[in-house]
Amino acid sequence: MKRSQIQLISAMLIFGSLGLFVRQLSLPSAVIAALRAGIGAGVLGLYKVIRHTPLQLPKSFQARLALLISGILLGSNWVFLFEAYRRTTVSVATLCYYLAPILVAFFTLMRSRTFNRHSGILLLSALIGLGLLINPGAQLGSDPVIGISFGLIAALMYAGIILINPYFKAVSGLDSSCLQLLIAALILLLYLFIQPPMIHWKAINTIQWGIVLVLGIVHTGIAYALYFSALPKLNSTTAALLSYIDPISALLFSGFLLHEPFTILQIVGAVLILGVSWKLGRP
Numbered sequence: 001m002k003r004s005q006i007q008l009i010s011a012m013l014i015f016g017s018l019g020l021f022v023r024q025l026s027l028p029s030a031v032i033a034a035l036r037a038g039i040g041a042g043v044l045g046l047y048k049v050i051r052h053t054p055l056q057l058p059k060s061f062q063a064r065l066a067l068l069i070s071g072i073l074l075g076s077n078w079v080f081l082f083e084a085y086r087r088t089t090v091s092v093a094t095l096c097y098y099l100a101p102i103l104v105a106f107f108t109l110m111r112s113r114t115f116n117r118h119s120g121i122l123l124l125s126a127l128i129g130l131g132l133l134i135n136p137g138a139q140l141g142s143d144p145v146i147g148i149s150f151g152l153i154a155a156l157m158y159a160g161i162i163l164i165n166p167y168f169k170a171v172s173g174l175d176s177s178c179l180q181l182l183i184a185a186l187i188l189l190l191y192l193f194i195q196p197p198m199i200h201w202k203a204i205n206t207i208q209w210g211i212v213l214v215l216g217i218v219h220t221g222i223a224y225a226l227y228f229s230a231l232p233k234l235n236s237t238t239a240a241l242l243s244y245i246d247p248i249s250a251l252l253f254s255g256f257l258l259h260e261p262f263t264i265l266q267i268v269g270a271v272l273i274l275g276v277s278w279k280l281g282r283p
Contacts, residue, residue, distance in 0.1 A: 007230035008242045014223040016249030019090035020257060021211050021219065022082050027204065029082035033075055034188035036215045041181035043221020044174065056175045058168045066167035067176065071183025073164070077157035078184070080150045088140050088147025090254035091262055095133055095273050096151030098247050100158040102126050102273070105280035107163065122276050129272030132265045174228040181220065240278070247274060 025032055048055060058064050084093035106123055109115040134140060134148055141147050161180075168176055204212075231239060251270065254260045 002233070004230040004233035005238065005242065007226045008234060008239065009245055011223045011226040011230065012242060012245035013249050014219055014226075015246045017253055018215070018219050019085045019094060019250055020253050021215055022085045023090065023258065024211055025208060027208065027212070029079045029086070030188055030192060032082055032212065032215065033078035034185055034192060035212050036078065036220055037075055037181045037188065038185035039213065039216025040220025040224065041178055041185055043217055044178040044181065044224060047221065047225050048174070048178070055178060056171050057179070058171050063168040063170065066164050067171075067179055068183060070161050070164045070168075070176075071180040072187050073157045073161050074180050075184030075188045077154045077161065079188075080154040080157065084147045084151035084154060086147070087143040087150065089260040090258060091251045091260055091266075091270075092133060092140055092144075093147060093151040094247050094250040094254075095270055096130070096148055097155050097158065098273060098277060099126065099130070099152065100155040100162065101277050102280060103155060103159040104162045107159070122279060125272050126276040129269040129276065132269030132272070172228070173231065174224070177224050177228065244274060244278065 022032065045055070058067055081093065081097055084096065102123075106115070106119065109119050134144070165176070171179075234242075251262070255262055
């Protein structure tokens with residue numbers, strides 16, 4: 001197995017375990033997202049210093065505005081995703097979130113006026129998959145309606161990020177991610193500053209700080225560095241295929257480590273959602 005493949009697989013497994021760590025935190029989601037973004041930006045910045053590569057900034061006003069909007073969407077998207085993890089199961093939140101590539105694909109098809117009967121069947125299949133995922137017989141967590149809604153809002157925001165990214169494509173993926181994280185951290189910290197205090201920082205214990213550091217260093221800084229180091233060295237088919245390790249590992253982790261129940265109907269729903277995503281995103 002090539003080193004680049006190992007790097008991408010490692011990144012996907014790290015991303016897939018995100019929900020496990022978020023569920024162990026009692027901090028408000030906005031606080032977790034702000035700390036993760038800030039620490040992650042710092043780690044990526046240090047990585048670039050070690051590699052002696054300067055941070056590349058977008059040159060045009062349009063590209064800078066797009067980067068600013070994408071950073072705001074990134075921070076907001078994490079807040080909703082983390083709340084979804086808490087209110088419904090990690091597996092359901094993950095699959096709701098994984099509707100983002102499907103939303104992007106259908107938006108692109110409609111914009112290019114190539115939406116046809118085949119596209120309609122795929123969209124219907126994804127909606128059926130979502131319906132099976134949240135069927136009334138499934139155990140969907142403590143507050144499933146709000147949790148699923150937050151997961152879908154997070155998916156919409158992530159879809160927005162994907163659609164905006166081409167506007168600053170002249171900037172490398174690692175550089176744009178570093179800048180997005182920095183923007184997300186600053187916006188979320190500003191939000192926390194103007195809001196009534198959500199938490200007393202001195203009340204956060206050592207274990208909670210340890211988990212936050214893992215989210216920032218491992219799940220963000222290291223995972224992003226692995227991802228963007230591997231991507232240029234892999235063909236699009238291999239990269240697309242390996243990217244599905246993320247949601248699949250999230251489902252396995254939530255089932256075996258969090259003991260979240262997953263019914264046969266939900267498995268069929270998951271297969272439909274991931275299958276449609278693969279079909280639409282296939283190079």
